[in-house]
C-alpha cells in the first residue's frame with residue numbers, strides 16, 4: 001500500500017525548470033522504496049524526484065536518535081577535517097581580529113571545536129537534530145548550537161549575528177532547498193565573509209561507473225538522505241546565481257575521510273579498487289557587495 005503524502009515531486013532547484021531525464025533508479029538503504037535519480041535537461045542538476053516528503057524528512061532528522069552516536073563516532077575525523085578546511089581555505093585573510101564562525105550542519109560541534117582551537121572568538125552551529133544540538137551544547141559549551149533550518153528564511157532572518165566564515169560541510173546534499181540555503185548563508189555573512197561548501201562529487205564519470213557496475217541497487221545514492229548531487233560546475237552555478245565571488249573551486253584532496261565516500265562503494269566484496277577521482281568537491285566564495293556596487297556605478 002502506498003503511504004499517503006509520503007512522496008513529493010519537485011522542480012529543478014537551480015533553474016526552476018521541470019524537464020529532466022531519469023538517469024537511474026536507486027534503492028533506499030532504509031526502506032523498500034525505489035527512487036528516480038534525475039538530471040535537469042536545462043542546467044544539469046542531478047536530484048531525486050519524486051522524493052520523500054520534505055516535512056516528514058525534517059521530522060526524521062529532528063528525531064533521529066542514532067545521530068549522536070554517529071557524530072560521536074566521527075568526532076575526531078570531523079575535528080581533523082574542520083582544522084584542515086579552516087587552515088587551508090578560511091584563515092588566510094582573517095588573522096589577528098575577532099572572528100565569528102558558523103557551522104551549518106554542526107552535529108555535536110566537532111568543527112566548531114576546530115574553529116575554537118584555531119582562534120575564532122564567536123562560534124555558532126546550526127543543527128536540525130535536537131538531540132545532537134543538546135548533546136553538543138552540554139558537552140562542548142564553547143559555542144551555541146541552535147535548531148535552525150538553513151532553508152527556512154523566516155528562521156534565519158531572526159539570527160542577529162553575522163559571520164566572517166560559514167562552513168557547510170557535506171550538508172548541502174541533504175537539504176530540501178539548496179538555493180534558499182545558499183541565499184540564507186549569504187545573508188548571514190559579513191561583508192567580505194567567506195562561505196565554504198563541500199559536498200560529495202557526482203561527476204559524469206562516477207555516474208557511469210555506478211550504472212556500469214549496477215551499484216545503484218546497493219543504495220549508493222542514498223536517495224532518502226542525499227536528495228541533490230553536485231559537480232563543481234553545478235555548485236559554482238548556485239553560488240554565482242547569488243552573486244557570490246568564487247575564490248576556490250574544484251576537487252577536495254588530502255583528508256582521508258572524504259576519500260572514503262566513494263571507495264566504500266567498492267568494498268562490498270572486500271575489494272578495494274583505486275579510483276583516479278576525488279570523492280569530494282569544494283567551493284569557497286566571498287560576499288562582496290561593496291565591489292559589486294562599485295562595478296555597476
Ligand SMILES: [Zn+2]
Nearest residue numbers: 012015040043
Ligand atoms: Zn535545472
